[in-house]
Amino acid sequence: MTDWQDALFAPRRVAVVGASASPRKAGALFLRNLTALEAGFEGEVVAIHPSASELLGCPAYPSLAAVPGPVDLAIVVTPPAAVPNVIADCGAAGVPVAIVISGGFAETGRRGVELQREVAGMAAARGVRILGPNCFGVINTACGLNGSLSIGLPSRGGISLLTQSGAYGMAAYGRSTDDGTGFAKIVALGNKLDLDDVELLEFLGRDPETRVVAMLLESISDGRGLFEAAAAVATRKPIVALKTGRHPDAQRAAASHTAALSGDAAVIFAALRQAGVHLVEDGLALLDVAASLDRQPPLRGRNIGIVTNSGGTGVELTDLLESKGLAVPALSPGLQAKIASQLPPQGSAVNPIDVATDWERFAAMYEFAVEALMTSEEVDAVVPVLLQRSALMPEVGDVVIAASARARERGSLKPIHVCWVAPRSADANRKKLQAAGVPCHAWPGATATILAGAVSRPLRPLARLSAREPILQPAAVDDAGWLTSAAAFSLLQQSGFPVARWMVVTDPAAAAAAAAKMQFPVVLKAERPKLAHKSDAGAVRLGLTDGAAVAEAFEDFSRRLGAGPALLQRQEGPGVELILGARRDPLFGPIVMAGLGGVWTEVLDDVALRLAPIDADEARTMLDELKGHKVLAGFRGRPPIDLIRFARLIGDLSQWFCAAAWLSELDLNPIIANGDDFTIVDARMRVVNSSRSLEQEGRDHGDAH
Template sequence: MSDWREALFSPRRVAIVGASETPGKAGALFLRNLISPEAGFTGEVIGVHPTATELMGVPAFPRLDAAPAPVDLAVVVTPPATLPSVIEDCGRAKAPVAVVVTGGFAETGAEGAALQRKTIETARAQGVRLVGPNCFGVISTQSGLNASLSIGLPKKGGVSLVTQSGAYGMAAYSRSMDEGMGFSKIAALGNKADVDEADILAYLGADPETRVIALLLESLHDGRRLFETIASITPTKPVVALKTGRHPGAQRAAASHTAALSSDAAIVDAALRQAGAHLVEDGFSLLEVSASLDRQPPLRGKKVGIVTNSGGAGVELTDLLEAQGLAVPVLSAALQEKIASTLPSYGSPVNPVDVTTDWARFPAMYGASVEALMTSDDVDAVVPVLLQRSALMPEVAEAIIAAYARSRDAGSTKPLHVCWVAPKAADGNRARLLAAGIPCHLWPAGTATALAGVAARPAIAPPKPAIVGTAAPKRRDADGWASAPEAFAMLAQAGFPVAPFAIVSSASAAAAMAKEMGFPIVLKAERAGLTHKSDKGAVRVGLRDGDAAAQAFIDFERRLGPGPALMQPQAPPGLELVIGGRRDPSFGPIILVGLGGVLIEIFNDVALRLAPIDAREARDMLEGLKCRRLFQGHRGAPPLGVEKFAHLLADVSQWFQAASSIAELDLNPVIADGDRYTIVDVRMRLA
């Protein structure tokens, strides 16, 4: 078997290197898991043991290359010092892939890291791909493969889980047993010394047995490749992602606004969203949302219809959904009339639909209301709340299942989720709903989180070809910052709307240039290492005559030492925005936009994307800002030309992506006045 990924998930022959019959040893556990009748692995299993010829009824050999037939997958549980020689044996036996469960490598310190490097060097020399080391193993329910530490094989289903954490491999089994969640494949990657999540995702994206991919990230080293891989999958298959370690105790010092606001966690979140992934914030939600997407289509709008037998629960769920950015709209008059015909006179068809406490009529009211909502255009998803008595009645569950089936037969493709608030005595009814493909989430808070998690993001459009970059500025200070005149000139050469500027080197030159430029003017001191000029009193605005310009220049020299100043006409009042860019070591060029000015880091109202982007993606960034209401005009200010600004943002992103000589870029502020945008300040750090 030449394809290592097929060999990993559908091997014909598996070898346990370090196999044993001794209870408590990893070699015994893995051997027992692979030959378990309950798992049903149809391939051949062999053991590798220095002296035994048979273990638990399977043949054993002293080395892999002593086996009479080729091995597709080697599962290694021998001590860490043996790994280089074991991988050499894999190469001689032509085994395309090895899963190294053994720990004691880079996770333990410098000595372990050196052994890990030696093992990977050996694997590459032998043409062997390596999963791990220090990993949980792999599972494929379709082939009955349990080459993992799991105590059993999960139920079959469409979710494939990719994780660094072995604990979530264990959790997958328990969720499968307790919640009926079905899995296709599980790969726990451990130290990711060779095979990483992008390798596995690329395979699962094309795997017909995988309908949803659940991804748990702890660390990553090639963010751009991961982004591109996920973006290639999400137009046809959901990817649900959780990144842990998102809130470090301290943030590295940053010189520019862009660097300070584009933290590692923010970049990972932005990249995953941009790639079309469904983002979640905890492991429970990772599996809950993934299972929901395996059972139901994604939510492709924001409008949710609720049916409840408790007005209080309906109100609580409404609040929680709207806090997640979803909506619970008033239903149309025609739909209200249709639903009202099945309710008592004191019921409410408005939304949430309240069927009241008329217990005897629960099955008919729930069934009719769910079907009416599922087949209407008023809502994009339907959530029946089953609380206590309605949950305890099997007739209600059967009525919802029947209404769901009729709505699907009628062509409805919207998702149906149940909000479950019930005692354990009702678990049988919940199991019926789950078996029918209807997710049941615990309590309103869990339901709102799950609904927000299954909301689809439109597939991203391919970025435009990058604009050709221009020559890098020649002058820079010790920290790599380009001089302002050269940075402005570079932007102007690219066609961006920079404010006119001039450099003055004396008080008399400042007075003369101010008269020529026209009043009012702005004067900014130019000094090496002067980062945030406003903080140092290095910016003077509203200068209305030549004497004022000269005095400002003299003040700069007195306080900041000798040096030139940059002069500009003062821009008219407007909304201050920021456009920034920087090159992340893992994700490459990123672009930032948000509320700018001197309070930028106070409000932290920014959106991030990987560059380059197009105008559609730029509009999506602007829509995500808290300050977006200001774009409509505020206290007499004209509405902003959002479409024009989106094109400017997209153009800057493409230019920055191509200008590889620039490591960091701050355009702050960009003054927005109606359809006019003016870049009045720039900071540019060179690579």
């Protein structure tokens, strides 16, 4: 039996179910696309039609069972109600894969959901793999297969596009026509009834014709699986991803900072970054970055060398690159002197290198400067700005092409990207550069965006889960699933985490007596069911310096909040306030969060995320991502915190949380840091409700507000 990969991408016989001769119908479009001479598909194409014997030059049969010999791939363009019977026919005829182009399924509402479930059940029972429904189709340029809604077959290249948007499948042909961007395969997932992004990404990772994978993701159904597949593929070839739907109109309320700051979009981006994926923010950048990575190696550092014939454009590009986290460093005196020897007196060799207006020598100066930068260790990429006159001179483009070719011959992985600012009359020179593997980006803004997107992302795999004694779930849980503070602190203390000295008190006199033994000043916190944010409710009293103040605070809690116990703690001295958190995401599983804590948690929204478990080395990289990382290095006379020790604490917490499978959410905020000393002064833990799914848990995070 043909496996689904061969049947989908290299079928020997394709059947169009719902074929038609009417030029306005999809059944005719697919027959034309599959048999177009310019595409060159060598497989056989047959039409499935109830009465015709031939359609648009293709033999026609009343059913799949009537086709003589095996059919590898069925493309289904029937009305949606007919699709279950078509899939049953596929199973009876031994067709391994069906692409369901037809819409009218889960995307349309309840009745469509039911119909999609019927199709899924039929496919599973009959052993038929499904791409779609409600999808654009599939393209494989290597064999000329255009089993899609595209108006033509794009030119052959190394990009494979995995998309949930049929519009981007259409756009691939336009990009190919306009600037020569080449594609290997295009696959539209549609509603992902069966074949999904994980299986197809794994296939594209093995596919020798795919050099770069571009992914447009609208929804993710298996986050952990996608992370693992992306992490494996990214070691062999670049992956560029755009995730749409990042800013929903309404974010769900969250009962802890961990839940609030690690929402769906934040987790998705963190997971993809951790897997080594290049992330972009729009569809144009998706195709631009993928095309650049198909033509040139990834950018393995952040220092950019610029050669320009316009000082103003060079400065603009420098600003834009630096705004994207890249740098345009001044060159060393020796390299400046070497380059300046070939420039006119009014030129500049600092970086950007400005060759000024000596037009007759443009080619020679560009060649010398570009080659000097390409062979220097001072920059990680070279950007010749070809602006107006330099772009119009084919000899300038030729020297850039030659410099790129020499770099590849030397085995250099330093990329060249051209910033192109030129009239349409220079298009022939631009196309020549692109055909030679040198990407050209229109104007400095696009150049900076694409270079930033092309920066190589280090793969950060998950750590091995350490062996430890089982962590048992305590019984002290309220109706919303939250542990009491005493239970949470006990768990942390038993596991060796640094918690502030604490005890539970049940009346004013006991509170005052315990405080005297604890050493003043102390903190008193009311303990009441569903009291999610104690500070907001006036349930925390700081700086209590004698027994009378402690007793008065306890009585105040009782008057305002009702009778109940309180948690007494020794008040820690001043220090840097940090937050650590963890939760079980319904798509990605355990995640860990670290950032600045206390009031800064909500003000700055400054946290870093990772899928867990992680080790201390990976935790250390999280701290460099924080916008407020300078606070950790010491300020206004305060000592820097021990980042290595804090990273070890993050790693240990991620391991502990993964081992506590009953725990859905953990919030340690704040942790007071002084040098190498860390003290957890507040802890909140929520238990997974076994009667509900984690997905439901995610929706219910707001129930404690």
